[in-house]
Amino acid sequence: MKRRSGSKALVEALERVGADIVFGYPGGNVVDIFDELSRSPFRFVLGRHEQGCVHMADGYARASGRPAVVVVTSGPGLTNTITGLGAANMDGVPMVLVCGQVPLYQIGTDAFQEADTTGLTRAVSKHNFLVHSADEIPETVAQAFYIATHGKPGPVVIDVPRDCQQALTSAEYPERVVLRAYHPEVSATASQVGRLAKLVNEAKRPVILAGGGVIASGASDDVAALAHKAGIPVATTLMGIGSFDENDPLSLGLVGLHGEFAANAAIAEADLLLALGVRFNDRVTGRSPAKFAHRAKIVHVDCDPASINKNVSVYLGIAADVKELLMTVDSRIRPANHSAWLADIGARRRPRTEVAPLHRGVIMPQAVVESVYAATKGNAIVVTDVGQHQLWAAKLFKHTRPRHFITSGGMGAMGFGIPAAIGAALARPDCRVVAFLGDGGAQMTAEELMVAAELKLPVTFVVFSNGSLGLVRQMQRHMCGGNYFATDLRSPDFVKLAAAYGMRGVRVSDGAKLDAALARATRSRQPTLVEVVVDREAEA
Numbered sequence: 168m169k170r171r172s173g174s175k176a177l178v179e180a181l182e183r184v185g186a187d188i189v190f191g192y193p194g195g196n197v198v199d200i201f202d203e204l205s206r207s208p209f210r211f212v213l214g215r216h217e218q219g220c221v222h223m224a225d226g227y228a229r230a231s232g233r234p235a236v237v238v239v240t241s242g243p244g245l246t247n248t249i250t251g252l253g254a255a256n257m258d259g260v261p262m263v264l265v266c267g268q269v270p271l272y273q274i275g276t277d278a279f280q281e282a283d284t285t286g287l288t289r290a291v292s293k294h295n296f297l298v299h300s301a302d303e304i305p306e307t308v309a310q311a312f313y314i315a316t317h318g319k320p321g322p323v324v325i326d327v328p329r330d331c332q333q334a335l336t337s338a339e340y341p342e343r344v345v346l347r348a349y350h351p352e353v354s355a356t357a358s359q360v361g362r363l364a365k366l367v368n369e370a371k372r373p374v375i376l377a378g379g380g381v382i383a384s385g386a387s388d389d390v391a392a393l394a395h396k397a398g399i400p401v402a403t404t405l406m407g408i409g410s411f412d413e414n415d416p417l418s419l420g421l422v423g424l425h426g427e428f429a430a431n432a433a434i435a436e437a438d439l440l441l442a443l444g445v446r447f448n449d450r451v452t453g454r455s456p457a458k459f460a461h462r463a464k465i466v467h468v469d470c471d472p473a474s475i476n477k478n479v480s481v482y483l484g485i486a487a488d489v490k491e492l493l494m495t496v497d498s499r500i501r502p503a504n505h506s507a508w509l510a511d512i513g514a515r516r517r518p519r520t521e522v523a524p525l526h527r528g529v530i531m532p533q534a535v536v537e538s539v540y541a542a543t544k545g546n547a548i549v550v551t552d553v554g555q556h557q558l559w560a561a562k563l564f565k566h567t568r569p570r571h572f573i574t575s576g577g578m579g580a581m582g583f584g585i586p587a588a589i590g591a592a593l594a595r596p597d598c599r600v601v602a603f604l605g606d607g608g609a610q611m612t613a614e615e616l617m618v619a620a621e622l623k624l625p626v627t628f629v630v631f632s633n634g635s636l637g638l639v640r641q642m643q644r645h646m647c648g649g650n651y652f653a654t655d656l657r658s659p660d661f662v663k664l665a666a667a668y669g670m671r672g673v674r675v676s677d678g679a680k681l682d683a684a685l686a687r688a689t690r691s692r693q694p695t696l697v698e699v700v701v702d703r704e705a706e707a
């Protein structure tokens with residue numbers, strides 16, 4: 168192998184792992200890497216803030232299942248990525264973030280734009296590397312991608328000091344990845360498969376709880392096959408939304424704090440809970456995990472052995488890939504219909520409280536979600552920011568397919584929506600993308616609208632304009648006796664803002680015009696921002 172710079176070796180290695188898109192923002196300590204990127208076959212997307220770049224890569228990975236690459240500079244470039252990394256890490260989203268670092272000999276000297284990348288990213292990444300020589304670069308890239316995509320996926324950081332980028336190396340990309348201490352391949356033992364089949368075959372009141380791990384492992388069809396064969400109703404976590412068709416009669420919908428009554432009641436009464444690819448966080452279990460599904464034998468299947476018995480003690484824990492396990496156990500499952508149990512659950516289903524589309528002449532936010540559903544016939548990738556609108560989007564849109572509902576579930580990071588929608592649109596140019604945003608969250612990463620406009624991405628940005636930080640205001644209504652403090656929010660004129668960025672913007676405050684405005688926006692192949700003035704007292 169002929170000698171070339173560490174930067175060139177880095178970009179070559181990124182090509183070898185099969186990355187196809189790079190999101191990033193340049194700076195002094197990555198100028199050599201950017202020089203190489205300019206000659207590479209990658210599609211490069213220049214975000215407007217490093218947090219935006221990471222959320223774009225995140226949206227790209229969630230929509231496509233493929234990891235994306237982010238390249239940022241040292242110091243402030245890196246510190247700006249922390250929220251994005253944390254969001255991807257909590258939701259198990261694969262990505263590789265390359266950041267520049269001051270030269271090795273300057274590390275620890277408070278050099279210009281020096282930051283302790285290792286320390287800063289340890290808690291928000293699956294793994295991080297600090298490169299010590301150009302020779303390490305190809306292998307480090309290979310290992311980073313391996314770690315990001317094997318086992319529970321997650322973001323991996325590679326910190327590359329400037330002198331390593333410039334030094335020459337003849338190191339080659341490794342034939343195979345050898346990691347001494349990381350062997351994430353797990354599979355069920357024959358006895359676990361046997362016990363699982365017996366539990367399913369003997370259960371009288373079984374429930375499946377499907378989480379994000381079902382989507383990550385591509386197991387949606389297998390979950391549906393099991394549910395239909397054995398007559399098992401399926402509830403999902405927020406991250407599991409889309410893993411099971413909500414139009415299916417066996418669907419119970421969302422579980423937990425903001426979940427459906429029937430889903431929570433079914434779990435409380437189940438005698439067997441098959442928890443697939445979930446992490447049992449507090450939004451699901453409530454404050455007392457010990458009381459969660461207390462009548463049930465809980466079987467927890469997850470590719471991350473560390474998650475088993477972490478939050479909830481389980482009857483049977485199986486560290487395995489969900490898809491692989493369901494395919495293996497299938498032939499041992501006896502058909503069943505559990506008609507009495509399903510009738511029982513049916514009786515618990517509460518018709519959705521109908522919300523009138525207008526309240527004192529003001530549009531109700533729930534009607535916005537329903538209008539988008541009607542306009543798209545449910546055929547869209549829905550991305551959300553964080554707040555009340557997120558819950559309405561989760562619950563009122565009928566989600567039918569995996570990778571079509573993208574939300575910051577674990578971190579709940581406001582500012583996620585706009586850039587994640589851009590990433591999703593880049594990953595799935597064949598799909599319509601609708602981003603549901605609060606007027607608070609939309610102001611956190613509004614600068615990325617420029618990217619959507621520049622790239623002419625067919626995204627509909629729907630801003631729920633309630634003049635408040637709605638979800639917190641709702642908490643203040645219930646928990647602070649209506650003492651609203653710091654939740655009234657003035658916003659810019661979103662229509663003018665959209666125009667300033669070069670995209671069409673419309674404001675809708677007349678309920679009679681809502682459907683037509685959203686139909687036009689969602690049909691357009693251009694980005695559009697629709698600001699809908701909604702009732703601020705609505706409850707999520």
Ligand SMILES: Cc1ncc(C[n+]2csc(CCOP(=O)(O)OP(=O)(O)O)c2C)c(N)n1
Pocket residue numbers: 552553554555556557579580581582604605606607608609631633635636637638639
């Ligand atoms: C970065 C960040 N800061 C603060 C919060 C806390 N928080 C959660 S929801 C919310 C209000 C969101 O308001 P808005 O974006 O207007 O959406 P709405 O609830 O009105 O739909 C806040 C402040 C958060 N989740 N993320």
